[in-house]
Amino acid sequence: MLLYILGMVGIAAFAITGVISSGKRDMDLFSVALIGMVTSLGGGTIRDVILGVDEVYWVKDPSYLWVAFLSSAFAFFAVRIIEDRQQVFHYADSFGLALFTVIATQRVLALGFSPMIAITMGVITGVAGGIIRDVLSHRPPLILGREFYATPAFLGSLLFVILQKNIPHHEYNSIYAASLIFILRLFAIHKGLYYPSWLLYKKK
Amino acid sequence: MLLYILGMVGIAAFAITGVISSGKRDMDLFSVALIGMVTSLGGGTIRDVILGVDEVYWVKDPSYLWVAFLSSAFAFFAVRIIEDRQQVFHYADSFGLALFTVIATQRVLALGFSPMIAITMGVITGVAGGIIRDVLSHRPPLILGREFYATPAFLGSLLFVILQKNIPHHEYNSIYAASLIFILRLFAIHKGLYYPSWLLYKKK
Amino acid sequence: MLLYILGMVGIAAFAITGVISSGKRDMDLFSVALIGMVTSLGGGTIRDVILGVDEVYWVKDPSYLWVAFLSSAFAFFAVRIIEDRQQVFHYADSFGLALFTVIATQRVLALGFSPMIAITMGVITGVAGGIIRDVLSHRPPLILGREFYATPAFLGSLLFVILQKNIPHHEYNSIYAASLIFILRLFAIHKGLYYPSWLLYKKK
Numbered sequence: 001m002l003l004y005i006l007g008m009v010g011i012a013a014f015a016i017t018g019v020i021s022s023g024k025r026d027m028d029l030f031s032v033a034l035i036g037m038v039t040s041l042g043g044g045t046i047r048d049v050i051l052g053v054d055e056v057y058w059v060k061d062p063s064y065l066w067v068a069f070l071s072s073a074f075a076f077f078a079v080r081i082i083e084d085r086q087q088v089f090h091y092a093d094s095f096g097l098a099l100f101t102v103i104a105t106q107r108v109l110a111l112g113f114s115p116m117i118a119i120t121m122g123v124i125t126g127v128a129g130g131i132i133r134d135v136l137s138h139r140p141p142l143i144l145g146r147e148f149y150a151t152p153a154f155l156g157s158l159l160f161v162i163l164q165k166n167i168p169h170h171e172y173n174s175i176y177a178a179s180l181i182f183i184l185r186l187f188a189i190h191k192g193l194y195y196p197s198w199l200l201y202k203k204k
Numbered sequence: 205m206l207l208y209i210l211g212m213v214g215i216a217a218f219a220i221t222g223v224i225s226s227g228k229r230d231m232d233l234f235s236v237a238l239i240g241m242v243t244s245l246g247g248g249t250i251r252d253v254i255l256g257v258d259e260v261y262w263v264k265d266p267s268y269l270w271v272a273f274l275s276s277a278f279a280f281f282a283v284r285i286i287e288d289r290q291q292v293f294h295y296a297d298s299f300g301l302a303l304f305t306v307i308a309t310q311r312v313l314a315l316g317f318s319p320m321i322a323i324t325m326g327v328i329t330g331v332a333g334g335i336i337r338d339v340l341s342h343r344p345p346l347i348l349g350r351e352f353y354a355t356p357a358f359l360g361s362l363l364f365v366i367l368q369k370n371i372p373h374h375e376y377n378s379i380y381a382a383s384l385i386f387i388l389r390l391f392a393i394h395k396g397l398y399y400p401s402w403l404l405y406k407k408k
Numbered sequence: 409m410l411l412y413i414l415g416m417v418g419i420a421a422f423a424i425t426g427v428i429s430s431g432k433r434d435m436d437l438f439s440v441a442l443i444g445m446v447t448s449l450g451g452g453t454i455r456d457v458i459l460g461v462d463e464v465y466w467v468k469d470p471s472y473l474w475v476a477f478l479s480s481a482f483a484f485f486a487v488r489i490i491e492d493r494q495q496v497f498h499y500a501d502s503f504g505l506a507l508f509t510v511i512a513t514q515r516v517l518a519l520g521f522s523p524m525i526a527i528t529m530g531v532i533t534g535v536a537g538g539i540i541r542d543v544l545s546h547r548p549p550l551i552l553g554r555e556f557y558a559t560p561a562f563l564g565s566l567l568f569v570i571l572q573k574n575i576p577h578h579e580y581n582s583i584y585a586a587s588l589i590f591i592l593r594l595f596a597i598h599k600g601l602y603y604p605s606w607l608l609y610k611k612k
Contacts, residue, residue: 024348026404034354049457123442137348144544145435151438201436235551269525340543342547
């Protein structure tokens with residue numbers, strides 16, 4: 001139940017980033033909402049299709065569709081009164097990354113796959129929505145930036161797998177793991193957290 | 205049968221837009237045809253994969269492959285004598301959008317899904333091919349423009365669902381719905397049809 | 409067994425191209441590795457999802473994940489001592505294109521599909537990873553260039569289908585077909601091999 005609500009919150013957060021990122025002057029509500037929906041539903045769709053589940057999650061439970069559409073529509077109007085869109089964008093993106101990564105990890109583990117598959121799918125689900133959004137908005141994906149992006153997702157997913165193994169079914173495991181991702185990502189944005197130099201890509 | 209033929213016409217129309225959009229000076233026939241095929245088959249492939257049908261439509265019936273390839277090859281040569289490529293591009297894109305949206309809506313309804321899933325998948329299928337094309341051609345997706353794009357697809361899909369409910373199995377329901385999309389889109393292109401200002405995205 | 413090893417080599421080759429292509433100054437190991445993994449695993453994932461196999465290949469056999477990750481990590485450090493990254497990129501890309509096309513053709517034939525589906529899926533699998541890579545790196549896809557790209561993949565896939573029909577189960581059929589693709593592609597890069605003028609796209 002907690003995971004279900006967190007999933008909905010993650011959908012809403014990513015939908016908002018889609019709207020802020022793709023919104024161009026004079027685009028209409030429906031086009032913007034469609035990008036918001038694709039951003040927020042895309043990652044989990046890729047996850048479910050790769051895992052070959054019987055029905056993609058939002059086909060099975062259309063409440064996800066409604067949440068994605070209504071959050072996009074809400075964001076469409078709300079951006080008019082937001083002072084610092086870039087900041088809201090980064091917070092919502094970090095929040096969505098945290099929730100989607102952990103929920104996907106949990107879902108894949110629950111389907112009986114190995115921890116390695118669960119972590120891989122967790123990270124892919126977490127970052128995929130944002131990549132789709134950035135490609136659709138015709139700008140370089142956020143993940144290509146200098147700050148930590150894949151690393152927090154990886155560490156949070158790993159933490160969740162370890163917690164589930166040692167204190168199984170503990171209600172707050174997902175909260176702990178998602179918090180780790182969110183906090184690391186916020187540090188990366190505000191403090192420019194990144195690796196020691198020898199772990200950074202070198203141009204000659 | 206009517207839907208089958210309309211499907212083929214839609215494939216051909218989208219293949220032509222793929223060729224016009226991606227064609228760069230001195231690209232060869234096969235590379236251009238591949239982009240044409242991906243554009244025209246992409247939307248329906250995403251639809252079938254998300255719905256988890258047993259076999260994607262063009263794997264089941266390779267005639268679609270042939271139509272996609274031959275229309276692309278035809279367009280490859282035909283562009284040499286077309287006066288106004290941009291106009292042909294927009295007409296073919298509107299035509300493909302209209303047909304794909306309605307056919308997908310019909311297909312999803314026939315599989316027993318709810319109207320809401322049918323409309324969502326209809327719109328996604330209609331716009332997905334064009335988005336793939338624009339991303340591959342490395343230019344901003346058409347859907348990010350100012351004119352109506354997602355809205356006509358949504359309205360046409362909605363009309364089809366309403367017609368099917370009230371006059372089921374009527375042969376021309378799909379024609380009526382597709383015509384609505386095509387006409388609204390033509391108005392958008394030629395007359396700059398768009399929403400009242402408060403339904404447009406605002407930059408601060 | 410030979411195909412299994414070739415598959416792994418192909419994964420490694422494409423992972424390296426992903427790293428070279430997406431690597432920007434100061435990106436970290438994990439982000440770069442993720443792009444490398446998506447590049448190398450993407451084509452086959454699309455193939456398996458479209459064919460509707462029970463389990464995508466790297467979910468069934470996670471060794472592929474390890475090879476993709478370790479080659480990406482290796483490439484991340486190795487680029488520091490490579491003199492001519494562009495040349496390594498093109499060789500690795502040609503190598504990956506050759507192997508992936510042939511392996512996909514073989515796999516689809518073995519699943520009982522027709523030669524036409526096998527060739528189509530072979531070419532799509534071969535070029536898809538590179539297209540994903542180029543879109544993620546935010547640059548025009550290699551396939552949009554002037555030199556042969558889809559054509560060698562098509563001819564190699566066709567050769568493999570013909571060989572399998574006439575000398576079935578011959579161990580080296582895949583080697584012959586992959587060599588044809590690799591050699592044609594090298595010719596295209598170094599000698600500017602392309603079609604006669606009437607088979608090239610014309611701008612008016």
